[in-house]
Amino acid sequence: MDTFTLWQLAALAAASTLVGFSKTAVSGANTISLAVFAAVLPARESTGVLLPILIAGDLLAVLVYRRHAHWPTLLRLFPAVAVGVVAGTVFMLWADDEAVRTSIGAILLLMAGVTLWRRRARPEPAPEGEDEDGPSRGGRFRARAYGVLGGFTTMVANAGGPVMSLYLLSAGFRKLGFLGTSAWFFLIVNTSKVPFSVGLGLIDARSLLLDAALVLFVIPGAWLGRACVGRINQKLFDRIVIGATVLGGLQLLLR
Helix, strand or coil, rough: CCCCCCCHHHHHHHHHHHHHHHHHCCHHHHHHHHHHHHHHHCCHHHHHHHHHHHHHHHHHHHHHHHCCCCHHHHHHHHHHHHHHHHHEEEEEEEECHHHHHHHHHHHHHHHHHHHHHHHHHCCCCCCCCCCCCCCCCCCCHHHHHHHHHHHHHHHHCCCCCHHHHHHHHHHCCCHHHHHHHHHHHHHHHHHHHEEEHHCCCCCCHEEEEHHHHHHHHHHHHHHHHCCCCCCHHHHHHHHHHHCCCCCCHHHHHCC
């Protein structure tokens, strides 16, 4: 991380802007930012640089969507997520860059496939415009499974966004409930990851210096996302989330 070309810095700045956009509009688009950071930086180091930028985006998303969070869902997920974060920390003690990329890419594609299968098996969601911020009924096993995977992937490569996005879609969340619940979830989870990342050496003075140069690019992305979210209909919103997840998973596997 000592020297960067102008194109590399531009790519990181654009990815930081996309972080802001994804936090206030299309959560699954975050996988593109993850892929850019992993392409410019070593995969392990990229997670430490990206985490403070994600937290900045989470803060902006909470300011915008804080009233729409569904706290029963959050409280149901957090214990399983904690297990996943611990498992991810243990994994990071021995995993190299290739193991990180392959594991996360495979998990993202698996979860996208499971979600598509589940969506075909259940009725269509309520029409756009109905006030439906809460989830449909679902099994505790599903919440625990997604929670553990979300905690693992967010610790290993900051890739918990797609997993949690797929869970919220499968649970029947509409846009505002989706964004509000996701905003609070990741602000709490990403903040709790900071001590683990420091202990693993993923966050240090050099990574924070780069963060200081990139974090301002999150703000225009968040503003753009807030301006666009009302113009994205529910079906398109769902398809973009799932499509971005698949593309991110393929990029990590094929790199």
